[in-house]
Amino acid sequence: MPQPCRGGGCQNRRFSERDILLAEPGVFATTIAASFERVARDLRGMDGLVAVTSNPAAVMTQIGELPPASRAGGRFAPPKSGAALRLRPESVDAALAVERAACGRAPCSVRFFTAEGGALHKVFLSALIDDYAFAELASDWVAPEEAEPESAASGEPRTPDAQGWSRRGLAFHIDSLFGDGGLRRRALLPRWGRDEAWRIDPEIAVHLLGLLTEARMPVTLVVPNEAFAQMHVGAFDDVRRSGDRLRLCAGECSVSLDMAEVEEVWVSRYDERGRAGLMVEFYDWGFQCVAQITETGDDPRLARFWRRAVEDLPPLQV
Incomplete structure (x- = not known):
């Protein structure tokens, strides 16, 4: 391992x-x-x-x-x-x-x-x-x-608990990556149950990014590590692939993702003020979360598009 x-x-x-x-x-x-x-x-x-x-x-x-x-x-x-x-x-x-x-x-x-x-x-x-x-x-x-x-609110990393994570808000799921880069979060994902989290083929996730760009779907893309989570909110103008390297651009923001370093991609659920949400998460070979992407905005049509596109992603057969 x-x-x-x-x-x-x-x-x-x-x-x-x-x-x-x-x-x-x-x-x-x-x-x-x-x-x-x-x-x-x-x-x-x-x-x-x-x-x-x-x-x-x-x-x-x-x-x-x-x-x-x-x-x-x-x-x-x-x-x-x-x-x-x-x-x-x-x-x-x-x-x-x-x-x-x-x-x-x-x-x-x-x-x-x-x-x-x-x-x-x-x-x-x-x-x-x-x-x-x-x-x-x-x-x-x-x-x-x-x-x-x-600053007093930050404290120690949250205690891992497989029960009830999907009923927490987006901030909780981003904060769960701090301290260890998401190792504890990844260890718990299989215990959430098929309805709450499932693993997908990384290539399918790449095609999803292209579809979201073509549809001008506003998303929140997070690049985290153990201390910082930098976010871009909005639609991406372009996504290009050169070998294993993905590059997403949106105005003055650019994101580079090395798919050769991505071992797993998961879909997970969360709850934002009573509104169900879906997140796509990328994990590297060391089981650290290297990117998260979810919907954003108030357009119900785009929200339905995101839900259909993500919920239809088939589980990876391992």
Whole structure:
């Protein structure tokens, strides 16, 4: 059986992205002790930011302003369209403010890492060309900040329980991925029962993505890891496949999904304020959830289209 992988990279990796970054000539990084909310406030209104969330099989890149963020366990109100971010700061081992290397092309950035040095989330400040202005920001982030009231809601990962998960809201299902990348969630899916969760052929899921794009179906696509879940809400303009690599595009957002790293795809049910929902989930060889996709919007016709398309996906015969 493959060894479980954690968000941002496999535990068995022989290198640390953080160590490689810090060993690069001319790179200077400052450890961030301030909360993510403080960093986000300082970057709010700054255009040209590039937010990137990754896991072993998927990467989501969003260009523009920093998307609104909420903490795991707290209130969850995704936008009707555009980008959003949900996070569990307890799962972040280190955060660095990285200045531009001398004579280098890479812009200043803020990066968040696992204990093994895998990158969880990055924000590149492509429009900020004033190195002194970034240094002033970084100096303000050195001092720790008192936790905001909402942070107390995050706590420890939810206790696994096979009973009743499908009757929980979308926020619960996204939060269940934090801490371990979704390993406990995947272990429970077979126990939900055929009416609540069933495994499908990954190739069928690829065809479903193409169908949703052709129909201009608004969806919520989530790329998670153990600490961050970056979301895009809305229809995708294009989906292309080159070998095992899938690329989905929607305006300033792009998602890359390596199907060679996807071992399983599941359909699961959830309940959002009394309204039944269906979610398609992608899991890698280490049983970590690398992507989730579900419907969004208030158009009942599109909701019926989504339900028919997903409920008709046949269970995989194993």
